Amino acid sequence: MDKVKPRILPGFMELLPEEQISFNKMYDTIKRVYESFGFVPQDTPVIELSEVLLAKAGGETEKQIYRFNKGDNDLSLRFDLTVPLARYVAGHFNELTFPFKRYQMNKVFRGERPQKGRFREFYQCDIDVIGDGELDLIYDAEMPAVIYNVFKELDFGSFTIRLNNRKVLNGFFSSLGLKDNIADILRVIDKLEKIGRNNVKEELSQMGISDERIETILDFIAIKGLNDEVLDRLTALDVSDELFKEGLSELKKVVEYLRGFGVEEEYFMIDLTIARGLDYYTGTVYETMLNDYPSMGSVCSGGRYDNLTEYYTDKKLPGIGISIGLTRLYYQLCSEGVITPSAKTVAKCLILPMGDVMETALLAAKTLRDNNIPCDVYYQSKGMKAKMKYANRLGVRYVAIIGEDEVRNGEVNLKDMQTGEQIAVKTEEIYKYIK
């Protein structure tokens, strides 16, 4: 028979067991922190009606969609978790309790041209809070508080949550008489780190903005320092625009609340260059940088939006959310050598039966499981050498060797593969010796 080559598509991540185990550890950590803040799980369909999912989409996004017909239906695979959230909240409005706090950590699909570190199928880990009519500003601080706890737990070194407020930016540009150019200006500013100050100047100039104003803009977004210093300098600008004042007041309160949440000062920073490309943000916006790996870019971004559900309902449902692109983050951390997957097993202990001792081996395994210790038994009939080789390949921490002598003594021989220590322990007490 001709064999089919067992390959997968480029741009799709498929992990080996040791990688999947370390990936899941990150996934579980994020999930645990999300739940610790009271976010409830959500799991929307992978396949949606194109008419519904693409109500808002257009341009670049639409081109990337996996879209197809099945029977009479025009279908699309979800390309993010935000549009399904909007559709869900609008559709289930009467069944939900507001503020509605949910997380969704699932795969999304984008048929981009594949390139290094870009995936066509990848996990997003999103949290959002949606209010009915209104949503208190303190949620704008809860988001970075969640980010703070997530990245503290993930433990990839120091990080900085950079925050800004769209109202501050919009209000400032309005005050310069540039109200009609705001979207374009933000897009250019967002690229500052990538393209540099001179190119930003050039692009702003091409938009017909005077050199004087460009200098004012650049001076403005260059305001840096301790959070209170930045707030003081913004206050000192004495901009009369109402939106600016509102944004500044929000920014001040968010900073104050963040301290209340116990977020350490060195982990967050007002950064006026953060604008976020997406057009639906209307207030606080965030980006998060791992300080040791700046080339990764933002690993967790988001912000506040007022009108996400407007395509589906007349109700006013303001929200705020953040997203971690887990697949990309995992890939980058592996590339940087921050994550080095090793253990090929989730078992804490591998039992190696030698001779006619299966009954005792199964009993030992049951004892471990009954005490919440995942374990495995090597059932294949092989010699001791082959069995130890298997244990070594798996990278399991403990090995319990059970021979006929041990069975007679009601014992197992427990070996710590990390320290090399080996002790004889009573079979029914084996779980006590495993950390």
Added chain:
Amino acid sequence: MDKVKPRILPGFMELLPEEQISFNKMYDTIKRVYESFGFVPQDTPVIELSEVLLAKAGGETEKQIYRFNKGDNDLSLRFDLTVPLARYVAGHFNELTFPFKRYQMNKVFRGERPQKGRFREFYQCDIDVIGDGELDLIYDAEMPAVIYNVFKELDFGSFTIRLNNRKVLNGFFSSLGLKDNIADILRVIDKLEKIGRNNVKEELSQMGISDERIETILDFIAIKGLNDEVLDRLTALDVSDELFKEGLSELKKVVEYLRGFGVEEEYFMIDLTIARGLDYYTGTVYETMLNDYPSMGSVCSGGRYDNLTEYYTDKKLPGIGISIGLTRLYYQLCSEGVITPSAKTVAKCLILPMGDVMETALLAAKTLRDNNIPCDVYYQSKGMKAKMKYANRLGVRYVAIIGEDEVRNGEVNLKDMQTGEQIAVKTEEIYKYIK
């Protein structure tokens, strides 16, 4: 603006928060048990190349596939987790350690005509063990041992794991000179419970099998009783066919091992009517019934196969696996009223700040989280009544009320919403009072 109706496709399950929470509880239980037996996580792509995924498929299955083109690629969504496993093991053969034990709990997609209790997108929760060249028979007992532990933990009442061995069936039919009809006979037998004895007789007769042999077949599959009785009766048949003898010997050993695994006798039963429709099974086969809900049919099925990877590799990679159709099971349990989702929150405690007490409220929340107790804070500025209404709607177990008086005393007012009990506790000790 015209609104788009926020609907999803029929045949797709989307859950409300309280449902999702109870669904995830089942999911997590299954996952925990799978891992406790040393199965490692696997997560294959949703989208695969049609050429690879459909190497084996045909007929009914192929018609149900979500298949489409994107660029130059002919793509398909996975329709089960077994074919991706075969592709994975063949493709990563040199990087895996055998026996390879993996679980995958993910969505699969089948564009069936939608009907009650049938889903087009649903979770399968699979475990499989793949051996390199050989796979010890004890794994045939480990599978039902895992099922036993899963359904014990899920706690939906008593259940019966019914087991059989294809070799016993095939050998028996061979001994009757019906070797060429085995596949058809098995298909008919498999329907016994659905269509009844007379229809089975009729169908077998149409296949040209003599009445005498039909009686022999029906007597054979009617052999029932305690496991040891069935094994004794099968032995007493004294069938000379070698395959039959091999199958019977396997069945005996599997029963013996199952006892070694601590599976209680009343939870498993040899049932000679179990054949499993799928043609790739070659040895032990299983079905699992919830005894209180027989109309649900089998909730966990599987078996041993020798040649699953043959489309991708020449290597001999025998395996054994089981699958739980979680979406369908969840749906059925809800329909039967076995599951009645209630809590709309994963938080154990909801903090209700009254007045200017946010600092203390945030501190109380942090104390709870630091002690691994998920909690939520109601930040919206509403009156006490609205806040308690929110707490009641969520169905949260504990509510911590913090007013200005409490702050002065360094206390919070903790109310157990289940018992109605209310006590004042020190803010920093709040976690000690939450179960």
